[in-house]
Amino acid sequence: MHSALAVEHGVNLKPYNTFALPCMAHTLVRIHSEADVRRVVDDPELGRAPKFILGGGSNLILTQDIKPVVLKVEVPGLRLLATRDDAWIVEAGAGERWHDLVSWCMDEGLPGLENMALIPGTVGAAPVQNIGAYGIELKDRFESLDAVDLMTGRTITLDGAQCRFDYRDSLFKQALAGKTVITRVRLRLPRPWQPMLGYAELERKVAETGITAPSARQIFDWVVAVRRAKLPDPAAIGNAGSFFKNPVVTPEQCRDIIQRDPEIVHYPMPDGNFKLAAGWMIDACGWKGKTVGQAGVYEKQALVLVNRGDARGAEVVTLARAIQESVYGRFGIRLEPEPVVI
The missing domain is CATH 3.30.465.10 (Uridine Diphospho-n-acetylenolpyruvylglucosamine Reductase; domain 3)
Incomplete structure (x- = not known):
């Protein structure tokens, strides 16, 4: 059965997760088609084993070696x-x-x-x-x-x-x-295409450039520029993008927090609730640029945790928990991580 499948053993997943955390996969199978998945299912050993599905690894914090069979999805097209x-x-x-x-x-x-x-x-x-x-x-x-x-x-x-x-x-x-x-x-x-510009940073670009009817390509260029300015490139600094979800609170909760912290960045939601800017809260607690072991908080955006060198998953988790505690202590809000911690 294995002849048609790309099966590898003892693979370090450090190159396959954007946080660049070391972690060994006991068995890794590269999936190039639906047929490959069926071959895994039909295989007497692989079929019965627990599975772990790996895409771009941009949403993972790996804290331990992976015993389930890693299915690395590489379907092209x-x-x-x-x-x-x-x-x-x-x-x-x-x-x-x-x-x-x-x-x-x-x-x-x-x-x-x-x-x-x-x-x-x-x-x-x-x-x-x-x-x-x-x-x-x-x-x-x-x-x-x-x-x-x-x-x-x-x-x-x-x-x-x-x-x-x-x-x-x-x-x-x-x-x-x-x-x-x-x-x-x-x-x-x-079709027809309509620009979506109802976001502060895009509205700022319209104001700065005077382009009131931008093309899709123009918006694409703006978004790329804004993201590059705020977020580190995983190829240069290991990270998993935004580390915490922006919490959603009721109007009452929002009012309470605004009374204590009038500066807090908040956005109204269609359902009447409010989304709070997690990055702002983390920054307000003094975390920007701080480090625990080899894991740190990005200098330009407190919502992003980064690998300062040879970070291990445990250090990232320790840092994330410390941030959660201090945000909870100050705002009474429990931040939820976006990435999956394994």
């Missing part, structure tokens, strides 16, 4: 599937880098993903997290996806409602966690 009156439908293999898909869409004249430029990770991981940035979430552009069931080897196709998208959440973090491998994702890019 980018294509325009259909041009409808109301939308373009684009399909991407789960192993493609998300930013490569966004760039490809720009080059092909298929606007609609530009606000989500430069989000780290793979296409297959995008629905798991329901990634989002600058006013758009994946669910706003989602058509459907294919996934292979790790028990039966059958391919299932799910639409947006079935994926149960929520803020940085989906069915794949809940009922289907670790039970399916996403292989292909289809996105729906609405």
Whole structure:
């Protein structure tokens, strides 16, 4: 069975997670197609073993070696599937880098993903997290996806409602966690295209440049510039992007906090609740630039934790817990980490 599968043993996952944390995978299988997933399911040894699905590793804090079989998703492919009156439908293999898909869409004249430029990770991981940035979430552009069931080897196709998208959440973090491998994702890019500019940093760019009707490419360039200024490049400094979710509070909670801290950055949500800026709270507690062991808080953005050299997962977790404690002590808010801690 193994002949057709790329199976490796004793693989250090340091190059495969953006935080560059050392951790050994006992067994790693590279998945290039749905057929590869089925081969794993049918294999007498691999089929029965617990599985760990690895995409771009941009949302992981690895604190220990991984005994389950690591399925490293590398399914390729980018294509325009259909041009409808109301939308373009684009399909991407789960192993493609998300930013490569966004760039490809720009080059092909298929606007609609530009606000989500430069989000780290793979296409297959995008629905798991329901990634989002600058006013758009994946669910706003989602058509459907294919996934292979790790028990039966059958391919299932799910639409947006079935994926149960929520803020940085989906069915794949809940009922289907670790039970399916996403292989292909289809996105729906609405026609005619309309710019999404209702975000402070983009409004600032419009004001600075005087470009009131920017093209999709212009927005893409702005988003890339804003993200590069705020977030470290994982190729240069190990990190997992935003480390904590922005907490959502009731209007009453928000009022209480504003009375104590009038400066706190907060955004109204469509449902009447408020989203608080976790980075602002961490900064207010004096964490920016601080270090625990080899793990630190990024100087330019307190929401980002970084690897200052040879950090280990345990140091990152220790730092994150210390930040959570001090934010809770001051604001009475418990910050939730965005990355998955293994």
